[in-house]
Amino acid sequence: MQERPDDEAANEGLDRLFRKSAEEFEPPYEPAVWQIMSAKLDERDRVTIWGRVLRGSLAIMAFIVLLSGSWYVYKQNKVKTPVTELETTRPEALWATSGETRIPEKRSAVRNQSAEPASPVVAANDMSAAPLETSTSKRIRSEQPSITESTIESKLPDPKNNVAKSIVSQSEQETAGRHLDDQPMEIETSQRGRLSWPVVRQHSSPERVIKRSNNPESGLKKMTALGAKTSLKEGSGADLTPFVETKLLDKKLERVVAVDRPISEQTGSMGELPGYRSAIRTTTDAVVDDSATFSSEQSRIGPLDALSSRDVMRWPQWPTLAIPALSLPQSGPAAEKSANPIRERGLSVRVVLSPDLSAVGINNFARPGRNYGLLLEYRFGNRLSAQVGVIQSKKIYTATPEKYTWPADWKWYVKPVGVDGQCSMLDIPINLRYDFLRVPTRSGRLPAKRSRAERSPALWFVSGGLTTYIMQSEQYDYNYANPADTRIRVRSWSGKTGRYNVSNLNLSMGYERAISRRFSWQVEPFVKVPLKGVGFFKVRLLSTGAFLSLRYRL
Amino acid sequence: MPTDYCLLLMKKLLTVTMSLTPSSPALPELLAGCLRNQRRSQELLYRQFYGYAMSVCMRYTNSRDEALDVLNDGFLKVFTRLEQYDTAQPFKGWLRRIMINTALDQYRASVRHQHEDLSAASHASTEIADAYSQLAHEELIDLIQQLSPAYRLVFNLYVIDGYNHEEIATRLLISVGSSKSNLARARENLRAMLQKKTNDEYARATR
Numbered sequence: 061m062q063e064r065p066d067d068e069a070a071n072e073g074l075d076r077l078f079r080k081s082a083e084e085f086e087p088p089y090e091p092a093v094w095q096i097m098s099a100k101l102d103e104r105d106r107v108t109i110w111g112r113v114l115r116g117s118l119a120i121m122a123f124i125v126l127l128s129g130s131w132y133v134y135k136q137n138k139v140k141t142p143v144t145e146l147e148t149t150r151p152e153a154l155w156a157t158s159g160e161t162r163i164p165e166k167r168s169a170v171r172n173q174s175a176e177p178a179s180p181v182v183a184a185n186d187m188s189a190a191p192l193e194t195s196t197s198k199r200i201r202s203e204q205p206s207i208t209e210s211t212i213e214s215k216l217p218d219p220k221n222n223v224a225k226s227i228v229s230q231s232e233q234e235t236a237g238r239h240l241d242d243q244p245m246e247i248e249t250s251q252r253g254r255l256s257w258p259v260v261r262q263h264s265s266p267e268r269v270i271k272r273s274n275n276p277e278s279g280l281k282k283m284t285a286l287g288a289k290t291s292l293k294e295g296s297g298a299d300l301t302p303f304v305e306t307k308l309l310d311k312k313l314e315r316v317v318a319v320d321r322p323i324s325e326q327t328g329s330m331g332e333l334p335g336y337r338s339a340i341r342t343t344t345d346a347v348v349d350d351s352a353t354f355s356s357e358q359s360r361i362g363p364l365d366a367l368s369s370r371d372v373m374r375w376p377q378w379p380t381l382a383i384p385a386l387s388l389p390q391s392g393p394a395a396e397k398s399a400n401p402i403r404e405r406g407l408s409v410r411v412v413l414s415p416d417l418s419a420v421g422i423n424n425f426a427r428p429g430r431n432y433g434l435l436l437e438y439r440f441g442n443r444l445s446a447q448v449g450v451i452q453s454k455k456i457y458t459a460t461p462e463k464y465t466w467p468a469d470w471k472w473y474v475k476p477v478g479v480d481g482q483c484s485m486l487d488i489p490i491n492l493r494y495d496f497l498r499v500p501t502r503s504g505r506l507p508a509k510r511s512r513a514e515r516s517p518a519l520w521f522v523s524g525g526l527t528t529y530i531m532q533s534e535q536y537d538y539n540y541a542n543p544a545d546t547r548i549r550v551r552s553w554s555g556k557t558g559r560y561n562v563s564n565l566n567l568s569m570g571y572e573r574a575i576s577r578r579f580s581w582q583v584e585p586f587v588k589v590p591l592k593g594v595g596f597f598k599v600r601l602l603s604t605g606a607f608l609s610l611r612y613r614l
Numbered sequence: 615m616p617t618d619y620c621l622l623l624m625k626k627l628l629t630v631t632m633s634l635t636p637s638s639p640a641l642p643e644l645l646a647g648c649l650r651n652q653r654r655s656q657e658l659l660y661r662q663f664y665g666y667a668m669s670v671c672m673r674y675t676n677s678r679d680e681a682l683d684v685l686n687d688g689f690l691k692v693f694t695r696l697e698q699y700d701t702a703q704p705f706k707g708w709l710r711r712i713m714i715n716t717a718l719d720q721y722r723a724s725v726r727h728q729h730e731d732l733s734a735a736s737h738a739s740t741e742i743a744d745a746y747s748q749l750a751h752e753e754l755i756d757l758i759q760q761l762s763p764a765y766r767l768v769f770n771l772y773v774i775d776g777y778n779h780e781e782i783a784t785r786l787l788i789s790v791g792s793s794k795s796n797l798a799r800a801r802e803n804l805r806a807m808l809q810k811k812t813n814d815e816y817a818r819a820t821r
Contacts, residue, residue, distance in 0.1 A: 071801055075773045078804070081754035082673055082774045086665035093664065094657055097686050101656065104690060 109497055113522060113569065116496035120524035123492055124565065127526065128591075131562060410435040412451065412609040414586075420459035420481075420599045429454040431487065431605060443495045447525075451487040455603060456480075461538075465598035473547040476538035483595060484532040487588075489566055491525030518573040523584070527564040529594050531556040536597065557596045564588040564603070578613045641705060649696050660689055666706060667713050669755070673770045674717035676759045688716040714775060718785060721763055757807050765800035772797050 416429035433451030440446065458480045497520040535554040570584030584607040590600035639647075639658065647655025667688060671681035691712050699708050758766060767786060771777040772793075779797075783790045 070805075074801055074805060074808075078754055078758065078769075079774050081751035082669060082758075085669045085672070085751035085755050087668045087672065087752075089661050089664045091661075093682065094660060096682070097660055097689055098653065098657070100686055100690055101653070101693065104694065105651075 109520065112496040113520075116494050116522045117524075117567075117569075120492065120494060120522055120567075124524050124526070128562070128565075131526075406439050406613050408437045408439070408611050408613040410437050410447070410449070410609050410611045412449075412584075412607045414605040414607040416453055416455055416603055416605045418455040418457040418601055418603040420457055420463040420601060427456055428605070429456045429482075431607070433487070435489070435609075437493075437611065445493045445495075447489070447491045447493065447523075449489060451489065452484070453487045453529075453603075454482070454484050455601065456482050457599075457601065459599065463599055465593055473549060474540055474542075474545050477541045478539040479597075480537045480539065481534070481595070481597075481599065482536075483534045485594075486530040486532060488528040488530065489525055490527075491523050491566055491568075493521050493523035495519045495521040518571065520571055521569065523566070523568045523570070523586075525566045526562045526591075527566050527588055529560045529563050531558055531560070531595060534595050553596065555596060560592070560594040563592050563594045564590055564601070568607070570607070572611070580611045580613075582609050582611065583607070584609065642701070645696060645699070645701075645705075648693055651693075656693055659692075663706070663709055667709055670710055670713045671717060672755050673758050673774065674714065674721070674767065676763070676766070680720075684713065684717045684720055687720070688713040691716060710775070714771070718767065721767060722787075725763075753811075757804055757811075760807065761800055761803055765796050765803060768793055768796040769800035769804070 412431065412433050412435060414431040416431045418429060431451050431453045433449055433453075435447045435449030435451075437445055437447040458478060460478055461476050464479060498518075533554065533556050535552065537552045538550060540548055540551075566586060566588055568584050568586035570582050572580055572582035574580040586605060586607060588601075588603040590602055592598075593600050595601070639655075641662075644655050644659045644662070648659055664685070667685050668681060671684040671688070672678065675681040675684055688709075692709060695712075699705070758769065761769065764786075768782055771782045771785070772779065777785070779790045779793045782788075782793045786793070788796075
């Protein structure tokens with residue numbers, strides 16, 4: 061550092077020496093080193109995948125929020141436009157009716173029993189009430205599967221409203237023979253029905269009530285008349301439904317147009333039920349109203365019969381009318397989707413299969429049910445596709461009674477400690493799928509085939525959407541702490557309650573891999589998050605599983 | 615001496631050809647494969663440029679393991695930012711810049727962790743490789759590795775990679791003056807180490 065010039069020269073020599081070494085030095089390659097690098101790359105890929113998953117799922121969430129928001133608005137509007145009172149009263153009416161029906165059914169059951177002791181197939185229930193129910197349910201079922209609901213109701217003897225009454229009647233029931241009980245029960249129930257059903261009564265034609273009330277009968281006879289009526293209906297086969305439904309339709313045609321109301325009508329079972337109930341209701345009302353005056357049952361039966369037969373004649377027209385009207389809103393979005401065709405985008409069919417783990421809440425998964433279905437998938441572009449379809453689903457779950465929404469008028473003498481549910485339903489999903497990662501062909505090993513493979517490579521996707529459930533059958537078994545308790549009246553309920561629009565949120569993620577030009581398979585774990593309660597008891601049902609599916613590109 | 619040199623040359627040629635032989639596709643093809651995130655192409659590229667990149671990383675670190683860390687981090691950047699590479703420029707230059715930057719990043723990170731003073735020369739280890747023929751390249755690199763980090767970086771950047779003091783100052787967040795003095799001390803140390811090495815050799819030879 062002291063002598064500059066010397067330094068310069070010395071430095072230059074030193075620098076040159078090291079520079080040369082640096083340029084010439086080249087450590088040999090060790091294959092092992094690549095392993096470290098490869099692991100690092102894998103790690104990076106994973107990280108980026110998750111980054112993309114996050115982004116993708118955010119996008120999908122946003123979409124879903126948008127979708128459900130717009131659906132909500134749409135629904136709100138829909139509700140407001142037609143026949144407001146009917147619409148608004150509808151939801152309660154449904155439940156109310158169900159509650160009501162039970163009673164009438166029970167009544168009828170009892171009645172039937174008394175009237176026709178040789179009622180078909182008495183279930184082996186130890187409870188006195190139980191056999192009655194079962195018999196009725198059986199009978200009703202035979203005419204109309206949907207009406208099986210009534211079993212439940214019938215099980216539950218006493219409604220909430222007139223607690224005192226019910227209790228009295230119950231105690232009566234318990235103590236006295238069944239046949240004797242019938243009377244108090246009926247009256248009480250009818251009263252109850254009246255109280256809880258103002259709205260329903262409105263659409264169930266009041267004139268008819270009047271008509272009926274015009275034909276007075278003795279209370280007991282009325283009962284029997286009812287029983288007879290039901291049996292008559294049964295005899296006529298499917299008329300029961302038409303009878304009820306036409307009544308409803310007569311009353312308010314607009315209702316059919318309304319979206320949510322239709323749920324019940326559309327599926328038929330729901331609609332019929334209220335109708336049927338209301339019919340019964342009216343009769344019971346009549347009974348209550350003019351409990352003093354009574355006429356012969358024959359006169360009553362006559363008109364009813366006539367009515368029903370008339371309705372039967374009309375019956376065929378209605379369903380055809382109603383169904384298209386109802387299905388319109390649903391087909392709307394789908395049509396929209398397919399009407400969006402950017403050609404060269406593809407349509408494909410997908411067959412899916414999956415176990416189904418369902419639960420109310422997040423634990424207590426029971427043994428797995430199953431899903432299988434057919435989906436139609438439309439690809440809009442590079443990353444986005446939409447799918448609609450039908451999945452037949454069997455869900456088995458168990459839950460504590462608190463998770464169920466019991467109809468308000470049910471009263472337990474013995475509370476169940478658990479409820480096992482087993483439901484078959486159709487799951488109508490509308491999903492949007494986003495392919496967030498396309499994995500190019502594995503290495504460069506198949507360069508010749510690359511072009512093909514690149515068009516349908518392996519890919520990762522996330523998917524989200526909404527599901528509508530259509531109940532096909534529901535079966536609930538109540539578990540009691542002491543099954544031998546003699547006060548237990550109901551042990552199970554089965555039936556079906558129709559359609560639940562947009563009841564679950566579908567979220568899934570999966571991996572798809574091409575097999576050939578047209579075929580590809582994929583694995584898609586999913587979760588269906590409840591948005592609202594489904595089924596008779598309005599349980600918030602969470603389902604999960606993994607779809608294994610095969611896609612065929614059309 | 616000339617035979618030695620010839621031998622070295624042949625050896626190098628051999629390694630080069632060996633590294634290229636295993637189905638070595640042309641560089642553009644490799645790069646295209648890497649862009650598609652094909653693992654095989656990535657491996658080939660890595661293999662092909664490992665030696666070159668490693669020679670850079672070794673100079674900037676004090677051990678082979680550390681160099682490998684820098685190398686792999688650097689290659690990760692290469693693979694993820696490959697679309698930024700301008701094919702008009704030589705690939706090696708780009709690769710080298712990435713490796714240097716990675717080394718500097720790592721150095722900065724380590725300084726932040728272990729508040730080691732930049733200027734203090736935690737002195738070069740006195741242990742010296744006893745095998746002396748003529749100082750092979752590797753040994754010289756080894757000497758560089760023995761420098762304290764602050765000296766090593768400045769020396770590398772200035773002498774070997776051609777940065778000027780201003781650039782170095784901004785890159786390392788030091789003053790131009792300390793860059794210059796670090797360079798001087800680096801040279802001093804290297805010279806001392808060389809001297810010691812030759813002395814030892816001499817001592818051994820005369821023993």
